[in-house]
Amino acid sequence: MPTITFITAEGKQHAVTAEIGRSVMEIALEKNIPGVVAECNGSAACATCHCYFDPAFAAAIGPIGEHESDMLDFTASPRRPESRLSCQVRVADALDGMTVHIPAVQ
Amino acid sequence: MAHAVLVVSDIAFSDLLSDPYPIYKRLRDMAPAVYVEAARLALVTRFDDIMTIERDCETFASSNPGSLVNKVMGHTMMRKDGEAHAMERRAIEVSFRPGTIKNHWAARFEAISDRLISQIESDGEADLFDALAAPMASLALIELLGLKDVSWQTLARWSQALMDGAGNYSGDPEISARATEAAAGVDAAIDAVLAWHRENPNPAVLSSMVNAEHPMNLEQIRANIKVIIGGGLNEPRDSILSLTLGLLSNPLQRAEVMANPDLWPLAFEEAVRWISPIGMYPRRVTRDVELSGVKLRAGDQIGLCVAAANRDDRRFANPDNFDVFRPKQPHLAFGAGPHFCAGAWVARQLVGRIVVPMLFSRLKNLRLRPDAPARIHGWVFRGPVSLPVAWDL
Ligand code: FES
Numbered sequence: 367m368p369t370i371t372f373i374t375a376e377g378k379q380h381a382v383t384a385e386i387g388r389s390v391m392e393i394a395l396e397k398n399i400p401g402v403v404a405e406c407n408g409s410a411a412c413a414t415c416h417c418y419f420d421p422a423f424a425a426a427i428g429p430i431g432e433h434e435s436d437m438l439d440f441t442a443s444p445r446r447p448e449s450r451l452s453c454q455v456r457v458a459d460a461l462d463g464m465t466v467h468i469p470a471v472q
Numbered sequence: 473m474a475h476a477v478l479v480v481s482d483i484a485f486s487d488l489l490s491d492p493y494p495i496y497k498r499l500r501d502m503a504p505a506v507y508v509e510a511a512r513l514a515l516v517t518r519f520d521d522i523m524t525i526e527r528d529c530e531t532f533a534s535s536n537p538g539s540l541v542n543k544v545m546g547h548t549m550m551r552k553d554g555e556a557h558a559m560e561r562r563a564i565e566v567s568f569r570p571g572t573i574k575n576h577w578a579a580r581f582e583a584i585s586d587r588l589i590s591q592i593e594s595d596g597e598a599d600l601f602d603a604l605a606a607p608m609a610s611l612a613l614i615e616l617l618g619l620k621d622v623s624w625q626t627l628a629r630w631s632q633a634l635m636d637g638a639g640n641y642s643g644d645p646e647i648s649a650r651a652t653e654a655a656a657g658v659d660a661a662i663d664a665v666l667a668w669h670r671e672n673p674n675p676a677v678l679s680s681m682v683n684a685e686h687p688m689n690l691e692q693i694r695a696n697i698k699v700i701i702g703g704g705l706n707e708p709r710d711s712i713l714s715l716t717l718g719l720l721s722n723p724l725q726r727a728e729v730m731a732n733p734d735l736w737p738l739a740f741e742e743a744v745r746w747i748s749p750i751g752m753y754p755r756r757v758t759r760d761v762e763l764s765g766v767k768l769r770a771g772d773q774i775g776l777c778v779a780a781a782n783r784d785d786r787r788f789a790n791p792d793n794f795d796v797f798r799p800k801q802p803h804l805a806f807g808a809g810p811h812f813c814a815g816a817w818v819a820r821q822l823v824g825r826i827v828v829p830m831l832f833s834r835l836k837n838l839r840l841r842p843d844a845p846a847r848i849h850g851w852v853f854r855g856p857v858s859l860p861v862a863w864d865l
Pocket of ligand 1: 404405406407408410411412414415416452455
């Protein structure tokens with residue numbers, strides 16, 4: 367199983383093994399990583415699962431959907447090029463070693 | 473040791489309607505779930521418990537064979553789960569995207585708001601319920617759905633009749649008759665425009681429904697339009713009034729928001745936390761399960777009191793105060809989980825970015841009237857039912 371490292375806004379690191387096929391948001395909730403709220407439980411409707419993804423993995427993650435991109439314009443913490451909704455990113459082998467920064471507010 | 477659900481029989485239904493918040497506090501402090509006889513439901517009132525429930529929709533289902541909503545409106549996505557729900561929801565999602573709202577709906581909502589405020593501007597006083605909030609919410613919804621030749625009063629009447637029908641637990645024949653009549657009116661209004669939407673794809677909900685990748689059939693369209701009419705009118709109406717009331721009652725916060733318009737979104741979120749327009753919604757327990765030490769049984773009907781959770785003092789300090797500057801954290805006014813309010817971004821834009829800011833900037837020295845205090849009512853749906861204000865001419 368691939369390993370993903372979450373880094374909280376305070377800089378605390380949480381390295382976790384992630385089940386393939388689940389969303390990164392689901393992994394964060396399951397492992398009790400603070401800072402991922404996910405109000406809509408993965409419906410891409412709330413923008414409270416916003417995270418900053420390691421740009422080196424952008425290609426492996428895949429492109430941003432149109433709806434996801436709209437939603438990212440309304441995140442509580444500023445949108446950056448590496449912003450994604452973690453509920454829309456699926457864990458895959460290619461994401462092994464990726465870091466995910468959690469924003470200060472959702 | 474897990475406990476059975478406690479039963480409370482000394483709460484009158486009229487007390488819930490006039491002010492549920494002291495009751496919610498009592499229930500929150502008592503147990504995770506308490507059966508309230510007047511409500512005929514086990515009420516869940518703590519923030520964390522509702523979050524837990526909304527993350528497990530297999531155990532806590534929205535679908536409900538005996539649901540009155542289904543009887544009155546047909547099989548709506550609000551009472552479906554899993555893929556059946558997701559597919560119908562995806563069909564309408566494009567109408568509610570933040571991008572669609574910004575590029576398409578915002579200008580239309582602004583025009584309506586401008587017109588309504590212009591109509592009262594020279595009066596010096598008004599009850600904002602009738603003069604602004606009710607027509608605004610109704611006219612915005614007519615646009616959003618893509619209905620034509622329907623007056624705001626008619627849509628408001630349908631909405632109320634459908635909701636009364638869905639809450640008609642005592643089976644009052646007059647209420648049923650009014651709901652049936654409203655349902656027929658909605659069906660006819662859909663029939664009048666559906667072919668047009670099919671031929672002219674546009675951002676309206678009816679167009680999204682027929683032109684989606686998996687288009688809805690007529691039965692689905694009729695049911696889901698009804699649920700949006702029933703559940704999409706009160707909430708913007710009531711939150712326009714709650715936000716206005718919150719700011720008018722707290723002059724310092726109002727001054728700060730007026731000085732820094734970036735605070736409007738925070739003020740909006742606080743208003744719906746403070747007085748949540750949808751206070752309670754039901755779920756059905758599908759298997760025996762323990763909720764924070766309370767035993768729930770398969771078949772139990774539970775009521776998730778998000779209004780109570782939004783004033784849970786385990787989570788919000790001084791929860792009864794309207795405080796735009798409280799530490800930012802999520803609330804449950806839009807629900808949580810797969811049924812998270814589809815209209816959340818419309819409401820944020822319409823209420824928090826357009827109508828209430830326009831109201832405060834256009835009507836000088838807007839103020840409450842000490843001789844005519846605001847009245848707030850309801851528990852399943854709660855909001856100001858009268859908000860008399862005055863301003864300088
Ligand atoms: S969980 Fe709501 S957008 Fe991702």
